[in-house]
Every structure is written in C-alpha cells, then in structure tokens.
Amino acid sequence: MSKLRLLFTKEAQASYISHLDLLRTFQRVFPRSGLEIRHSQGYHPHPILSIVLPLPVGQSSCCELLDFEVTQETDGQGVAQRLNEGLPAGIRVLACYPAVRPVRELAALQAEVTLEYDSGVPAGALPELSALLRQEELLVEKRTKHKELATVNIAPMLCDCRIEEGEGEVRLFVTVQAQNPGLNPQLLSQAIERYAPRLSPDFTRVRRCEVLDGTGRPFR
Amino acid sequence: MDKRLERILPRVQKPARYVGGEYNAVIKNKAEVDTRIAFCFPDTYEIGMSNLGMRILYGVMNRMEGVWCERVFAPWGDMEEEMRRTGMPLFALESGDPVGEFDIIAFSVGYEMAFPGILNLLDLSGVPIRTADRTGLTPLVIAGGTAMYNPEPMADFIDVVSLGEGEYVTEELIELHRKARREGWSRRAFLTQAAQIPGLYVPSLYEVDYHEDGTVKAITPKEGAPAQVTKRIVPDLDESYFPVKTIVPSTEIVQDRVMLELFRGCIRGCRFCQAGYVYRPVRNRSSELCARYCVDACDDSGYQEVTLSSLSTSDYPPLTGLCDALEPFCAQRHVNLSLPSLRADNFSMELMQRLAKGRKSGLTFAPEAGTQRLRDVINKNVTQEELLRSCHTAFAGGYNAVKLYFMLGLPTETDEDVLAIADLAARVMHEWREAAPNKNRGVRITVSTSWFVPKPYTAFQWVGQISKEEYERRVALLRDAIKTKTVTYNWHDSETSVIEAVLARGDRKLCKVLETVWRKGARLDAWEEYFSYDRWQEAFAECGVDPSFYANRQRPADEIFPWETISCGVTKAYLRREYEKAAAGVTTPDCRTLCGGCGANRLTGGACRV
Numbered sequence: 001m002s003k004l005r006l007l008f009t010k011e012a013q014a015s016y017i018s019h020l021d022l023l024r025t026f027q028r029v030f031p032r033s034g035l036e037i038r039h040s041q042g043y044h045p046h047p048i049l050s051i052v053l054p055l056p057v058g059q060s061s062c063c064e065l066l067d068f069e070v071t072q073e074t075d076g077q078g079v080a081q082r083l084n085e086g087l088p089a090g091i092r093v094l095a096c097y098p099a100v101r102p103v104r105e106l107a108a109l110q111a112e113v114t115l116e117y118d119s120g121v122p123a124g125a126l127p128e129l130s131a132l133l134r135q136e137e138l139l140v141e142k143r144t145k146h147k148e149l150a151t152v153n154i155a156p157m158l159c160d161c162r163i164e165e166g167e168g169e170v171r172l173f174v175t176v177q178a179q180n181p182g183l184n185p186q187l188l189s190q191a192i193e194r195y196a197p198r199l200s201p202d203f204t205r206v207r208r209c210e211v212l213d214g215t216g217r218p219f220r
Numbered sequence: 221m222d223k224r225l226e227r228i229l230p231r232v233q234k235p236a237r238y239v240g241g242e243y244n245a246v247i248k249n250k251a252e253v254d255t256r257i258a259f260c261f262p263d264t265y266e267i268g269m270s271n272l273g274m275r276i277l278y279g280v281m282n283r284m285e286g287v288w289c290e291r292v293f294a295p296w297g298d299m300e301e302e303m304r305r306t307g308m309p310l311f312a313l314e315s316g317d318p319v320g321e322f323d324i325i326a327f328s329v330g331y332e333m334a335f336p337g338i339l340n341l342l343d344l345s346g347v348p349i350r351t352a353d354r355t356g357l358t359p360l361v362i363a364g365g366t367a368m369y370n371p372e373p374m375a376d377f378i379d380v381v382s383l384g385e386g387e388y389v390t391e392e393l394i395e396l397h398r399k400a401r402r403e404g405w406s407r408r409a410f411l412t413q414a415a416q417i418p419g420l421y422v423p424s425l426y427e428v429d430y431h432e433d434g435t436v437k438a439i440t441p442k443e444g445a446p447a448q449v450t451k452r453i454v455p456d457l458d459e460s461y462f463p464v465k466t467i468v469p470s471t472e473i474v475q476d477r478v479m480l481e482l483f484r485g486c487i488r489g490c491r492f493c494q495a496g497y498v499y500r501p502v503r504n505r506s507s508e509l510c511a512r513y514c515v516d517a518c519d520d521s522g523y524q525e526v527t528l529s530s531l532s533t534s535d536y537p538p539l540t541g542l543c544d545a546l547e548p549f550c551a552q553r554h555v556n557l558s559l560p561s562l563r564a565d566n567f568s569m570e571l572m573q574r575l576a577k578g579r580k581s582g583l584t585f586a587p588e589a590g591t592q593r594l595r596d597v598i599n600k601n602v603t604q605e606e607l608l609r610s611c612h613t614a615f616a617g618g619y620n621a622v623k624l625y626f627m628l629g630l631p632t633e634t635d636e637d638v639l640a641i642a643d644l645a646a647r648v649m650h651e652w653r654e655a656a657p658n659k660n661r662g663v664r665i666t667v668s669t670s671w672f673v674p675k676p677y678t679a680f681q682w683v684g685q686i687s688k689e690e691y692e693r694r695v696a697l698l699r700d701a702i703k704t705k706t707v708t709y710n711w712h713d714s715e716t717s718v719i720e721a722v723l724a725r726g727d728r729k730l731c732k733v734l735e736t737v738w739r740k741g742a743r744l745d746a747w748e749e750y751f752s753y754d755r756w757q758e759a760f761a762e763c764g765v766d767p768s769f770y771a772n773r774q775r776p777a778d779e780i781f782p783w784e785t786i787s788c789g790v791t792k793a794y795l796r797r798e799y800e801k802a803a804a805g806v807t808t809p810d811c812r813t814l815c816g817g818c819g820a821n822r823l824t825g826g827a828c829r830v
Contacts, residue, residue: 012221013241014470016229021236021471028468028522029243031553039554058230086522088470089241203227 001038004076005067005099006083007220011060011207014090019054025088026066033082038069052103053211056184060090061208063109063218067099097220106178106219108159110210111185113172115192115201121170125199126163129170129192133161138191154191157183170201178211222316228302236471237265238299240291240313243468244520246278247314248288255398257281258312258322258345258359260292262329262337263746268293269467270475272529273365274328277386279463287394290314290322294337294744295344303344310344319345323358324397326390327378329365332723333716333751335374335734336742338363342377349735351379351424357400357407362393369451369498370676370783373723373730375423380414382421383786384451384498385484387460389419415445419452426785428728434769436727436780450787451498455824457484457505464516468523477525477558478517482510482539486531487811487830489818490588491599491679491802492630495531497795498677498788500820501828502811507538511545518555525556533559535810540571565606572617582621582664583614589630590640596805597632599679599798604644611648615655621664622648628694628711629672629686631802638694641667642701649704667702668710669695671717675724676783677790679798684772685721715753716745721771727782730770732763789820 010017017025027047030037039045049068055061076096083093132138138155160175176183189204213219221239229235259278261268268274268291281289290312295303303310309318319325325347327338342349347359354361363371364382371381382389393414400410415422425445429437441447454460462481469476485502486495514526530536543557550557559571564585587607588600595602611622626641645667652663671691674680686694695711702709723730737759744750760767775781777796784792794817801808808816812830815821821828 013239016235016239017470018234018236024472025243025468025470028524031522031524032519045554057235086243088243089245205226 001069001071002074002076003067003069003099004074004079004096005065005220006080006093007095007097008064008066008091008093009060009062010055010064010091011062012090014088015055015058015060017088017091018057019051022051022054023049025091026068029083029086030068030070032086033079035074035079036071038071052106053109053178053182055208056186056206059111059186059206059208062094063208063211065103065211065219067103095220101213101219104179105213106211107214108175108212108216109178109182109208110173110175110212112207112209113174113185113188114205114207115170115172115189115199116203116205117168117170118202120168121165122199125170126165128196129172129199130161130163132192132195133158133163133172133188135195138195140187140190140194142187154183154187157181158188173209175212222308222311224306224308225311225316228299228306228308231302232299233296234471237293238295238313240316242470244465245314245467246282246288246290248282250288250315253286253288254401255284255287255324255394256317256322257287257289257324257326257394258292258319259289260319260325260327260338260341262294262327262334262341263744264296265293265469265471266473268328269469269473271328271330272463272479272481273330273386275463275466275479276461277326277328277390279466280387280390280461281394283461284391284394286398288314290317292319292341294341297744297750300340300344300743309346310341320347320359323360323401324394325359325361327361327363327365329363329367329374331746332367332373332720333746334367335723336738336745338374339377339734339738340743343738349738350376352376354379355407357397357405357410360397360410364390366495366498369494369786369788370724370726371421371423371786372428372728372782373726373734375728376731376735378423379411380420380422382452383419383449384788385453387454389417389452392417393420412443412445415443415449418450421449421786428782430727430729434729435775436782436784439780439782439785441785448785448787450823451789453501453789453823454484454503457481457503458509462505462513464513465520466517468521475527476523477527478514478521478523479527479529480510480514480517481505482528482530482533482536482542484530485820487535488532488601489599489798489808489810489816491597491798492588492627492672492675494675494678496678497790497818499531500788500790500818501824502830503824504536504829507542507545510542514546515549518549518553524554525558527558527560529560532563534563534571543571563602564610565602572613572619582623583619584623584625585610586625587644588625588627589633589637590626590642590644591637593805594630594633594637596807597802598630599802599807601807601810604647607644608647608651612651612655615652615663616657618657620652620656620661621666623666623668624648626667626669627672628669628698629691631680631683633686633694635694635697638698639701641669641698642703642707645702645707646704649706663706665704665707666710667698667707668712669698670712673717673721673724676781677788677795679795679802681725681781681795682775682777682779682799684774685718687772688715688718714748714751716748716751718753718767718771719745719756722767723770725781725783726770729763729765733759733765736762789818789823791819794818
C-alpha cells in the first residue's frame with residue numbers, strides 16, 4: 001500500500017468541473033493507469049481519494065493537489081504520464097509522488113485576480129485599489145455552510161497584495177490564508193463592489209498560482 | 221474559450237455541460253476536414269449523453285475521413301436566456317463554433333415532446349426553421365430516431381429524415397452531400413438524389429391531400445421519390461460499429477455507465493409497444509463479442525458499472541453464460557452489472573445471484589395490466605403466477621422493494637381491470653410475508669401507472685386515447701382501492717400524454733401548431749418545469765386544430781395514415797391482424813416460439829435468427 005499525491009492543473013474548460021465531478025473523473029482515470037485505488041472497508045466500499053483544497057467552480061489553477069491510496073507499492077513514478085492519457089482537456093498531472101507532508105502544513109495560497117473593465121480601467125484605479133486592499137476591515141457577505149448569509153471581515157486573511165495595470169484590466173497578485181479559515185480570492189471583487197463601486201469590474205477571473213507552507217515555500 | 225461564454229458560465233447552473241473537453245471527445249484539424257456536422261440532441265446534456273444511438277453515430281461519423289462530427293445539446297432555460305441576452309449563437313461543444321456555419325445539422329429525436337426543442341435549437345443557431353426558407357445546400361437539416369418514424373408533424377422543418385438504424389445510411393448521406401457541394405448541385409437536385417437512397421425520406425417531395433373530414437386522401441410522391449421508404453437496419457450486429465472508446469463526461473449524466481447493447485429488436489410483440497415493432501427483426505450480438513466489448517469499454521472509460529442493455533434483457537439467450545464469463549473481471553475490478561428490462565416470467569434465482577452483489581435494493585417489473593384478460597389483449601404474456609413467483613424469489617433472496625408498472629386507459633379496459641391492479645399489489649405484499657427471511661426490514665411496494673398513448677406502427681394505432689376526465693376517474697378509482705400503507709401509488713398525471721398522443725399520430729397540419737407553440741415559448745417540453753398544457757391548447761385553438769381528432773378518435777380500418785409512406789418492415793396487415801386478435805383477447809406467441817409473419821424478416825432477406 002502506498003499513499004501518493006498528485007500535483008495537477010485545472011484550467012480552461014476543466015475549471016467548470018465541480019468538486020464532486022472531479023473526484024468522479026479521477027476515480028475513473030485510475031483504473032486506466034493500472035493503479036488500484038484502495039477502497040474503504042464495509043458494505044459500500046468507496047475509493048480513498050481526496051482533493052486538498054477544492055477549487056471554486058470557474059477558477060483555474062496550476063497547483064492542485066490530490067491525495068490517494070493505492071494497493072500497490074509504488075513511489076508514483078510514471079503515473080503522471082499514464083494518467084494524462086485519459087484526462088479531460090484542461091486537467092494535466094504535473095507530478096505524482098509519495099504524500100509525506102501533512103495537509104495541515106498548507107498555510108497560504110497565491111492567486112492572480114484579473115479585474116476586467118470593458119470600457120477601460122477607470123482613472124486612478126490603482127492607488128485607490130491598493131489603499132482599499134490595505135484597509136483593516138473589508139466586510140463581505142458570504143454564504144455559510146447552513147446557507148445563511150454572514151458578514152465576514154476578509155482583511156485579516158489577505159496576507160499580501162501586488163497590483164498591476166494592463167490593457168482594460170487590473171491584475172491583483174494576492175497571497176491569502178488557505179485554511180481555517182481560508183479566503184476565496186473571488187471575494188475581493190465583492191469587496192471592491194462594496195467599498196469602491198466605481199471600480200466594480202465587468203468580470204473577474206481568478207487563477208490559483210501556488211500553494212505555500214507556513215514559511216512561504218511551495219507546499220508539495 | 222469564447223469570451224462571451226466565459227462570462228455567461230458563472231451565471232448558469234451546471235456550467236460543465238456547456239464546455240466540452242471530455243475524455244475521448246473528438247478534436248480534428250479543421251484544415252483536414254471538408255464536412256462539418258453538428259449532431260444535435262434536443263434535450264439537455266445529461267439526457268443526450270446517455271443516449272447510446274448518439275454515441276454510436278458520433279463514432280461512425282468521426283471515423284470517416286474529412287468528416288468532423290460535433291455534439292450540440294439544448295441549453296437549460298437559464299443558459300438560453302443568457303445566450304439570447306448576449307447574442308451568443310448556439311455552438312458545438314468540440315470546437316465552440318456556431319452551429320449555423322456547419323454543413324449538416326443532424327437531430328436525434330427519440331420522443332415527440334422534443335419537437336418544439338428542435339425548432340428552438342435551429343432558431344438559436346440563426347438557421348431558418350422552415351425547410352422552404354433554407355435555400356442553399358448548407359446547412360442541411362436532417363433528423364432520425366424513433367420519433368421520426370412519423371415525421372409528418374415536423375415535415376415543414378426537416379430536409380431529410382433518416383429512418384431506422386443510422387450506421388450505414390448516415391455515411392451514404394454524408395458522401396452524397398459532399399459530392400453535391402463539390403460539384404455545386406442545387407439544393408433541389410441534392411434532395412431529389414437523397415430520396416433515391418434507401419432509408420432516406422425527403423418530406424418536401426411528397427404532396428398530401430386530405431378529405432373534407434381531415435383524414436388523409438392521398439400521398440403523392442414527386443420528382444421520382446419512392447412511393448414507400450423502408451427503414452434501414454444493421455443486418456449483423458457482430459459486424460457493426462460499437463463505441464468501445466467513447467466519451468466519458470466530466471459531469472454526472474443520467475446513464476453514467478457503460479451501455480453494452482446485447483441485441484436489437486424484441487421477440488415479444490406487446491401490442492402497445494412501438495419499440496417492440498419498429499426495432500424488428502431481433503438480432504443478437506454474440507456473447508463472446510459482448511464480453512470483449514464490456515472489458516474493453518471498462519478498461520478505456522474506467523467505469524465500474526455496466527448496463528446490459530436491450531429492450532428485454534432477460535430474453536438474451538446466452539445471458540447467464542455472459543454474466544458468468546464476466547464474473548472474474550467484475551470481481552477483480554469492482555465492476556457491477558445491472559440488468560434493466562427484466563421480465564417477470566423468466567426472472568430466476570440464478571439471474572438474481574448475478575446481479576449487483578451486496579446492493580439488493582429494488583426490482584422493477586412491468587405487468588402493464590391488472591387482469592389476465594387485459595394482459596392477453598395487449599399480448600403481455602406474463603401470468604399472475606409468474607409475477608408472484610418472481611417476487612417470491614426476489615423477497616426470499618433478500619430484496620425488500622418491488623416496483624410494478626402499469627398503464628391505465630388500455631383498449632377494452634374496464635373498472636374491474638383497474639381494481640385488479642390493487643389486488644395484484646396486495647398479493648405481492650402477501651408473497652413478501654411468506655418469503656421474506658427478515659421481516660423487520662419491512663417492504664416497499666410501489667405501483668406506478670402511466671396513461672396509455674396509442675403509437676403509430678403498433679397494433680393499437682387505430683385506437684383512440686381515453687379522455688382526460690376518464691383517465692383521472694380511473695386514477696381515483698385505483699387510488700381509493702389501494703388500502704395497504706406499504707403500497708405506494710404513483711400516477712403520471714402529466715398532461716404531456718395528451719400532447720404526445722396528438723403528435724405521435726399527427727399529420728402535416730400540426731406543423732403550424734408546432735411553430736405556434738414554439739413561438740409562444742415551448743422548448744424543453746419533456747420537462748415538467750417547462751411544459752405548459754395551456755400553451756398547447758392556445759396553439760391548437762389559434763391554428764384551428766382539434767387535438768381530439770388525433771388523440772381520441774377511433775380510426776377506421778381503411779384510413780390512410782399520415783405516416784404510411786414509411787415502412788418499418790412490419791406490415792400494416794400484420795398489425796391489423798394483431799389488432800383483431802387483441803379485440804378477441806387472443807395472444808400471439810413470441811418470435812422464438814413461432815414466427816408470426818410480421819414482415820420484418822424481409823429486411824435481412826431471410827428468416828430471422830432469433
């Protein structure tokens with residue numbers, strides 16, 4: 001038996017695959033690669049695999065992690081290549097290796113948030129945005145697990161932010177807290193709409209770029 | 221990805237349905253393609269991707285050189301709204317290109333309620349909905365599928381109808397269209413030539429005259445079109461294409477498993493069943509080949525569930541042998557076999573033990589009618605004893621749920637027949653008491669009734685559907701007769717059955733109704749969320765069409781049916797004999813016991829190998 005971890009991308013069309021559908025997709029691709037996923041014991045055995053920090057639908061990422069157990073003894077060599085033959089467009093396994101580090105050591109994630117402005121970036125947007133994102137309090141409304149709306153201050157979960165202007169867009173390179181609690185970078189757009197309505201973008205795109213441990217190094 | 225699409229997707233439910241990119245989706249180099257086909261299913265992705273026919277033809281077309289077949293499904297209401305709001309035309313999943321730019325737009329039509337959806341998809345593509353308003357060679361609008369055996373209500377909208385199994389005729393049609401484009405034929409010239417290919421019906425080449433009472437007087441072919449078009453079949457299933465390597469959706473669909481087709485056709489001849497007649501003759505796929513396809517399909521897709529599919533799976537002669545042969549593979553790979561369409565008369569302990577181990581949830585039987593008399597009328601040759609014995613076997617084997625399907629409104633049905641359904645359910649309950657090893661688990665018996673819809677190409681094609689009031693009275697009668705709490709009664713009160721009855725045996729006068737009802741907003745009318753009976757009633761009234769003329773009228777023996785230009789192989793004379801035997805309560809043995817001479821054997825040019 002081996003515990004393995006996959007590093008994979010989820011982008012383009014695949015960004016729209018939901019968490020549960022992604023699990024199903026992986027469940028199907030493993031038998032094709034000759035790996036036998038370990039199943040739970042009991043009356044309705046189910047395969048043991050979990051996605052580390054499920055990516056919200058619609059966002060893309062080049063650093064997704066999936067943990068799973070196989071019945072064979074293997075260090076994961078050659079697995080990435082075999083899996084890639086059978087995955088949907090937009091999902092690509094970059095590496096497969098023994099899962100050593102515990103998931104709780106994953107502390108932060110880096111994301112690129114692109115704010116699109118169809119009629120050009122409003123004048124003075126950059127200084128206003130960088131002041132806004134340094135505020136001590138950024139309240140947004142968020143659905144809780146019980147489907148109720150709750151107001152949350154996201155400012156403490158925003159660790160770092162760099163801003164760049166491009167053609168008709170503003171790019172935020174943010175580092176946010178990953179778990180307990182984690183921040184969905186999409187919510188930054190909601191904060192902008194709330195505090196600086198004139199800077200509300202026409203569309204917001206989020207791309208997860210890296211997952212980090214407590215020391216700021218990539219978590220693998 | 222298209223920018224408009226990217227912006228729409230976060231606003232709609234289940235966006236994964238609209239992006240393609242699934243494993244095994246076919247992507248071709250446009251520079252090497254001269255024929256682009258948009259293969260449309262007029263229902264949602266989840267339904268369309270569950271259709272085996274669609275998967276077969278997708279494979280058949282894409283293995284042709286220079287042909288790229290892509291999939292198109294109906295957008296759900298929220299998606300359509302967004303598309304119309306942003307002016308985004310209907311697009312194909314593989315390339316994202318607009319459907320209106322394709323050479324051929326093909327529809328797979330399994331159900332009459334999909335008709336308005338076809339008009340909607342054409343409109344979303346920016347293609348004129350009427351064949352008369354399309355002037356060029358492209359896009360050519362074709363359609364096939366079970367609901368196209370009577371394409372007359374859609375005659376104004378479809379250029380070419382492909383009848384029967386599409387494996388061979390689709391290729392022939394594509395080649396002819398390719399030639400026509402290469403040589404610059406007119407649209408008219410192409411359609412005239414297409415009509416010469418066996419199995420292709422070109423509605424615009426037929427003129428229909430009506431009597432004053434609205435019935436058909438004569439159907440006259442024009443420009444050399446044949447007087448009758450006979451459906452096409454694959455004579456030998458072992459020779460035909462099977463999609464071993466097929467698309468694995470990245471989102472959950474209805475039939476999310478390997479669909480292994482064991483045979484086509486059905487030996488039974490239930491007199492109400494259109495599929496049982498139009499899919500004749502019976503052709504079995506060899507058990508060795510089935511086993512190989514099953515293993516290969518699981519290997520490629522990674523699915524762990526396989527449906528052994530057919531119209532009546534327990535009638536497949538080597539079924540137990542096939543299950544046994546697959547046993548080691550299934551055990552090793554955690555693959556479950558599921559068997560739909562079980563018959564109560566040949567359900568056995570042997571078979572049951574081969575079903576999904578561990579999961580003994582429920583079994584479904586369809587006695588269709590409550591009394592032996594009525595089961596004889598419809599030729600559902602299952603006796604009460606057989607049904608009870610099967611239930612006994614199931615209960616003894618640990619099953620604790622049985623679903624029983626019936627139809628209300630079958631020809632000659634009396635109140636006694638209706639009440640007998642309640643009695644039968646009570647007897648099934650009694651069997652459970654006798655047989656269940658562990659009564660603490662309880663039992664669930666579900667009785668479901670649907671409303672009988674007479675269909676063309678069946679022994680009941682002459683019969684009128686009972687009125688809505690009468691149907692509702694019979695439902696109430698049965699509801700009151702079911703007293704046990706362990707028996708749950710579900711009835712289909714959907715008014716779609718009325719509309720289905722109108723469209724199923726409709727003629728070209730309904731084209732106007734379909735266009736009207738679509739303009740009034742009919743789209744995904746197979747879905748209760750979208751179906752509106754009032755909208756259909758308004759459309760009938762506006763077009764001066766009386767729906768009861770189609771649905772409820774008893775048709776005389778000598779009436780010319782609107783669909784008579786089309787033959788599914790089974791002769792009208794045979795169906796009339798079956799109709800008369802039904803009236804006399806005389807049964808017909810299955811094809812394996814005795815050939816009834818239905819005429820379908822002419823399609824293979826010899827005796828059927830049942």
